[in-house]
Amino acid sequence: MTISSNTDLRPNDFADGLRAIAPLVVAAFPIALVFGALAAQKGLSPFETMLMSSVVFAGGSQFVAVDFWADPVPWVAITISALLVNIRHVLMSASLGTKTHQMGFGKQLIAFGFLADEIWALSEHRARKQDASFAFMMGLAMPFYINWVVMTGVGSSLGTLLANLDPAKWGFDFAFPAIFIGLIMGFWQGQKTGIILAASGLAAIACKALVPGAWYIAAGAAAGVLVAAILTDPEAVEG
Amino acid sequence: MESFFHTDPLTLLAILGMGVATYVTRISGLLLVRFVDLKGRTRAALEAVPVAVLMAVIAPTVLATGPAETGAAIITMLAAFRLPLLGVVAVGVVSVAVLRAALGML
Numbered sequence: 001m002t003i004s005s006n007t008d009l010r011p012n013d014f015a016d017g018l019r020a021i022a023p024l025v026v027a028a029f030p031i032a033l034v035f036g037a038l039a040a041q042k043g044l045s046p047f048e049t050m051l052m053s054s055v056v057f058a059g060g061s062q063f064v065a066v067d068f069w070a071d072p073v074p075w076v077a078i079t080i081s082a083l084l085v086n087i088r089h090v091l092m093s094a095s096l097g098t099k100t101h102q103m104g105f106g107k108q109l110i111a112f113g114f115l116a117d118e119i120w121a122l123s124e125h126r127a128r129k130q131d132a133s134f135a136f137m138m139g140l141a142m143p144f145y146i147n148w149v150v151m152t153g154v155g156s157s158l159g160t161l162l163a164n165l166d167p168a169k170w171g172f173d174f175a176f177p178a179i180f181i182g183l184i185m186g187f188w189q190g191q192k193t194g195i196i197l198a199a200s201g202l203a204a205i206a207c208k209a210l211v212p213g214a215w216y217i218a219a220g221a222a223a224g225v226l227v228a229a230i231l232t233d234p235e236a237v238e239g
Numbered sequence: 240m241e242s243f244f245h246t247d248p249l250t251l252l253a254i255l256g257m258g259v260a261t262y263v264t265r266i267s268g269l270l271l272v273r274f275v276d277l278k279g280r281t282r283a284a285l286e287a288v289p290v291a292v293l294m295a296v297i298a299p300t301v302l303a304t305g306p307a308e309t310g311a312a313i314i315t316m317l318a319a320f321r322l323p324l325l326g327v328v329a330v331g332v333v334s335v336a337v338l339r340a341a342l343g344m345l
Contacts, residue, residue: 022325023324023328023329024328027328027332044250045242045245045246046243047243048245048250051246051251051254052254055255055257055258056257056258056261058261061260061261062257065253065257072249073247073250073252073253074253075250075252075253076256078253079253079256079257079260082256082260082261083260083264086261086264086265087264088292088295088296089261089264089265089267089268090267090268091268091288091291091292092265092288093264093265093267093268094269094271094288095285096268097268097269097271097272097273098285105269105273108269112265112266112269113262113265113266115265117296121293124289125324157243168339169336170336171332171334171336174308174311174331174332174335174336175332177297177301177308177312177315177331178311178315178328178332178335179324179327179328179331180293180296180297181297181301181312181315181316181319181327182315182318182319182324182327182328182331183289183293183324184290184293184319185316185320187290187293193290196287196290196291197290197294199291200290200291200295201294201295201298201302202298203295204294204295204296204299205298205299205302208299208303209303216299217292218295219295220291220292220295220296220298221288221292221295222291223295224290224291224294224295225284225285225287225288226284227287228284228286228287228291229280229281229284229287230280232279232280232283
């Protein structure tokens with residue numbers, strides 16, 4: 001790779017990131033408020049809630065953790081559950097890692113710390129057509145991160161006032177499936193993609209029905225990836 | 240303000256544990272592809288990651304929640320053929336809200 005490292009400094013990339021993440025910041029607004037309210041009901045102070053949001057920055061595992069928060073805090077179980085819920089990030093970072101070499105390993109270690117699902121998905125989308133640079137990923141991450149930390153804190157402070165807030169009422173909860181559907185269609189490469197989708201979807205649904213917890217994401221991802229490996233003619237992709 | 244900043248050691252430990260666990264998952268793939276030679280089936284598997292993960296995340300919501308969600312997912316899919324991502328999100332949100340309201344009235 002001889003792409004100049006000053007590609008990381010292009011202001012346009014940062015602006016592109018801001019534009020791409022904007023609708024998801026709006027959609028995350030009520031979800032962050034709800035998370036804060038749930039945390040408050042479990043006895044977390046606004047400070048603790050914002051600390052968790054800023055240190056962890058992973059909505060799925062935060063909801064799971066707060067769900068079985070208790071007194072005394074089962075911190076070992078909570079840590080293990082965060083590991084399990086986020087195990088999909090291993091695959092995600094491996095995939096995006098091969099497409100972002102140009103920013104350098106040090107910057108990757110920073111940017112990948114912000115690899116929430118939405119930021120990862122938009123970076124993958126960008127990498128299909130152009131360079132998913134450090135500036136682009138920061139443009140995605142900054143507003144999403146600040147919004148998550150501040151609004152979970154607001155939700156926690158308002159606490160029980162928000163107990164009845166229901167993102168589903170306005171369809172906001174569907175913004176995330178919607179953007180994922182849009183991104184999937186962008187990755188469409190014909191019949192093979194359809195088979196991978198079927199394998200992943202079926203495995204995820206079956207696993208969710210049979211096994212409690214967030215294992216379904218790992219199960220679906222593994223099924224899709226396995227099918228792709230099996231379908232491939234190793235000779236054809238060599239080199 | 241005292242209650243705002245209230246905390247205890249076990250809570251801090253849990254938050255730290257979650258943070259470390261999450262960061263480790265987010266960079267371990269990065270380390271993996273630096274040290275593993277990617278070709279053949281491994282490469283094909285890695286190239287399938289985006290669609291496989293995205294589908295696994297949304298499948299229970301869009302296919303196994305109810306007719307409103309599945310209907311909205313189909314409308315969203317059709318919209319994705321023509322609209323930019325922002326438009327796709329808008330179509331998804333509006334169509335699920337309308338379908339939920341409509342089916343709720345039945």
